Structure formats: C-alpha cells, structure tokens
Amino acid sequence: MKKYSAVLMSILLLTFGFSMNAKEVSAITPMQEKENIIQDLEIIKNDSDISKKTKKNIESAIKQIEKSLDAKFWKDESTLNLKPGKKVLSADQNAVNKLDKILKDKKESDSVKEEILEINFRIAGIDKILVGNAIDSLEDIIMSEKGLKKLDKAINKFEKGNEFLEDDNYNEAIKNYIKSWDQIKKSLKEPNVKKMKMVEFEGTGDFNGDGLDDVYLKVINPDKSNKPKQVHIKITGECVNGEIHDDAAMKIGFSTQVRKSTVFFDEEFTTTNKWFKKHDLNKKIDLVVINSVSGYFEFPNSGDDLIQKNPEDEKGSFKFIPTSISELEGQSGWEGKFEFKGEPGDYNLNFWLPLTEPTNLGDSCNFVSSFNIPTTINS
Secondary structure, three states: OOOOHHHHHHHOOOOOOOOOHHHOOOOOOHHHHHHHHHHHHHHHHOOOOOOHHHHHHHHHHHHHHHHHOOHHHEEEOOEEOOOOHHHHHHHHHHHHHHHHHHHOOOOOOHHHHHHHHHHHHHHHHHHHHHHHHHHHHOOOEEEOHHHHHHHHHHHHHHHHHHHHHHOOOHHHHHHHHHHHHHHHHHHOOOOOEEEEEEEEEEEEEOOOOOOOOOEEEEEEEOOOOOOOEEEEEEEOOOOOOOOOOOOOOOEEEEEOOOOOOOOEEOOOEEEEOHHHHHHOOOOOOOOOOOOOHHHHHOOOOOOOOOOOOOOOOOOOOOEEEEEEEHHHOOEEEEEEEEEEEEOOEEEEEEEEOOOOOOOOOOOOOOOOOEEEEEEEEOO
C-alpha cells in the first residue's frame, strides 16, 4: 500500500453526503474540502518556526485556491460549470506549484513538508472528482461521432491522471486532468453536440415473446423550456400490421399516470412532425381520447394514424426500413419521430397497435393492443 493511499481513500468519499450515528462522520464536498485546505494552510502559515519564504509560498497557494472557489466556476459544491471549469483546475495546479517550492527547500522542516505533501495530494484528489463528475454528466448528451471521439480522449487522459495519482505523482495527475478537461470542452463544441439534448427515456420491448425486441423508443428533452420534446420510435411491421403505409397503423394519446387511466388530454397538447405540418389540415397529430378501460384493448376510432402517406408524396410520416435495424436486433421495421408540447405535469404517453390478422411473415404482435411510457413536462 502506498504512503498516501489513506488520504486518497478519504478523498474518494467527498461527493457522498452521509452520517454514521453517534460518531457523526460526514463526507464533505470538493468545495468544502478546498475551504478546509485553506484553513489547514493558514495554520501552517502561522507557525512561528517556518521561514518567510515558506510563508510567502503558502500565501500564494491560498490565493490560488480562493480564486478557484469563485461561484461563477461552480454549478454546485461538487460540480464545475463546463465552460469555465478549467480555471479551477489551473488555479489548483498553480497552488500545487507554489507548495512544491516548499518541498524543495532544504532548510524547511520535514514535519512541515509532510503536511504540505498531504495537502498537494488532497488538491489532486479533488481535481480527480471534479473531472470525473464532468465526464459522468456527459453520458446522456447526444453527440456526433467526432464529439464521442473527443470524449474518449477525455476519458483516456482522466484515466492516465488516475494512474499517476496512484503512483504518488500528483503533478502529472493534475496535468492530465487539465488535458482531460480540454477534451471535454472540445467534445461539446458544435457541431459535435446536437443541441445538447438530453435523453429522458430510452428502452425496448419484446411484444411477442420470441426473444427479439419489437419496439425501440427514445424520448429526448428539449434544450430550452419553450421547445417540444422529441420521440424517436422504431417498430417491426408485424406490430403495426403491415410493411406498407396502407396496412400499417399506430395511434397515440396522453393520460394521467394512473394505471389504465380514463383521464385523457387533447387540447392541452400540440403533437406533430414534419409530414403532418405539411400535409395535415390542422398541422398536427390528433390524439386518442378514451373514456373507458376497454379502450385500451381495441384500436381506437379517435386520433390520427401516425403512419400515413400522401399519394403524391413518396415520403410518408414514417419510413419502412426493409434491412436490418440494430435496435430491433436485426429485424426490419418502421422508423419515425414526432414532437409534443403540453401543460406542465406528469403523464403517460400511450401507444395503440391494431389487433388484426398477422402479417405474411407469420409472426404476430397481437398479444399487445397498447403500451405506455411515463413522461414529465416541466414548467
């Protein structure tokens, strides 16, 4: 076990808030740990036995750490704002460089050097957490291939920094954490990020028990509150009863989140896609409204069919993909998307599928007449 492994282990707990009964042991945030480091440096600085040179270097290090605590750099006490976050890491590096001068001073006592060395490891450990939190925050952001490559480089630099820290080389660790942050920022530059949209829901379902996913759904939150959510859907032809627009059918509607709710919403929502905006009379997808539980077990009369095609237009509201769709485990199927806006609240987005004869493929999704996913619209 390395000399400073105990220090690093305590640092790993910084982002978790917890207590342990009578002992009242609490983990602290990176911001709180920085404030503790300042206090510890003040105590060392006020030691009458240290040299003027050591005191001056400690004062410079404190100024750098105080600079890193500027509120504009922080999203919360454990997370940096992505754009200016590098300034915190750079200030930490400057602080460590000042403290390193004390470690190189042959006239300074070993006890002071021991305290300074531990503080340098604490600073590097904080930077490890801050960069790791930044990388974790990017997991749900939809990026282009170029953006993902930059993110991979960020992760590689982060892991390299961790290796240096494990080898007690905090200077190289911090250097690599800063390089990792540079790659994080590059991954977020347009066109690497597609409007910073966040995935609210993503999942698949096997509707006929054959071990293959028959539907894929993704709901994406907008980057601004006044914009609609987007729903991406891929579904096999057998589930919607056809591989051509004239045969296939699917409808949607919004209800409360009560199981088999009969409270539905229509006028409160605006639901559409590019095809409906161009070809539909009211420019939107009319929603299903049912007033009894039995409505979940039959294909409703109300609401527009999502899968439509204008006879004069080769492009329909959804497109059939005759080749392999990876999200459907190699099966063919329909793919399309729509968007919706509504009043703030918690809802179920319900889908209805036609209960008719199986397609000529022989397999059938007629075990499922409807399904739903939860969604929340924030104010």
